[in-house]
Amino acid sequence: MNEDDLVLPADDxxxxxxxxxxxxxxxxxxxxNKKNVCVSTRAQTNSNIKLLKAVTSFNDVSAATLFDVIHDTEYRRKWDHDMIEMKEICKLCVNNTVSYYAVKCPTPVKPRDVLFLCSWIAYPNMRDPKEYLMINKSVSHTDYPPKSNMVRAISLVTGYLIRPTGPNSADFLYLTHFDPRGSLPKWVVNKVAEFFTPKVIHRIHKAARKYGAWKKKNGSNYKPWLWPEQCKLPMAKPGKLSARVDQVAVIDETGLTEDKTANGRDPAEISDDDEA
Incomplete structure (x- = not known):
């Protein structure tokens, strides 16, 4: 394998x-910019795909709880209603794992899936964290090739920065440089940015408020992202992983019309009926 194909753990x-x-x-x-959630985009000189950033703060959940919610795959099945499947596959080391994630898109856009390396750290340490960071980027795995009923998307970089601002409050920053692949019209990409990003932030917040009660009944002491000795994932096997993303056929979705996918709701008006 070429050195450029090697998948290496994230470093400082x-x-x-x-x-x-x-x-x-x-x-x-x-x-x-509504209800304490600000979403921004920035053009990239080396890419026609914009960076997207969401910034908010929570005054009723701790940074540690937010960090747990983002990591807890079992709990994600409770609050991520757009998720089709998520599976942790293997690990490179204690804080670098490879996962598969598939998500529904608004009809008639085809579902997307992504295979990615997830890396995380707390500074200066897990015992007294001043900030948590989690990042991911796409990789490929020979046992998880693209599927015919989904479009294999690419995460160029996606991640979270979480800072405690008190014992039960935190700043929450999300950034992604994500290529949905296919030939999506511009309004579809804009809708993802303008509608789904605030929607996901809202769901994470709701999920964090309910996490403590749920976790007490569902393996309260099981947190392998904090306690590496609990992680039972196999080590990545040589030759299975590659930093090169899978090549897929371009699916033409440019003929979609906006009234077929929009449900017309303002993300700032999402109610508690959207259960976490």
Whole structure:
């Protein structure tokens, strides 16, 4: 295998690069700003796909709880109603794992799936964290090729920066540079940014408020993202993983009309009926 194909664990430079992108102030265009959620995009000189960033703060959940909610695959099945499937596959080391995720898209857009390396860390340490970082990027795995009924998307970089602002409050920052693949019209991509990002932030917040009660009944002491000795994932096998993303056929979805996929709801008006 070519050295450029090797999948390596994220290092301090990887996390610092992500943090710098999140904290960069220049060049962002605000596209949504309601109910304490601000979503912005920024053009990239080396890509026709824009960076997307969401910034908010919560005054009723802790940073540690948010970190747990993002990691807990079993709990995600309770609140992520757009998820079709999620599976952890293998690990490179204690804080770098490979996972598969498939998600529904608004009809008639085909579902998307992604295979990614997930990496996380707490600074300065897990015992007294001043901030949590989690990042992911697409990889490929020989046992998980693209499926005919889905479009294999690419996460160029996606992640979270969570900072405690008190014992039960936190700043929450999300950033993604994500290629949905296919030939989606621009309005579809914009709808994802403007509608689904605030919607997901809302769901994460609701899920975090309910996590403590749920976790007490569902393996309260099982948190392999905090306690590596609990992680039973197999080590990645040589030759199975590659940093090169899978090549897929381009599916033409440019003929979609907006009234077929929009449900017309303002993401700022999502109610508690959208159960977490």
């Amino acid at each position: 430079n990887s996390f610092q690069d992500f943090k710098s992108m999140v904290e960069e102030k220049e060049g962002w265009e605000v596209i949504f």
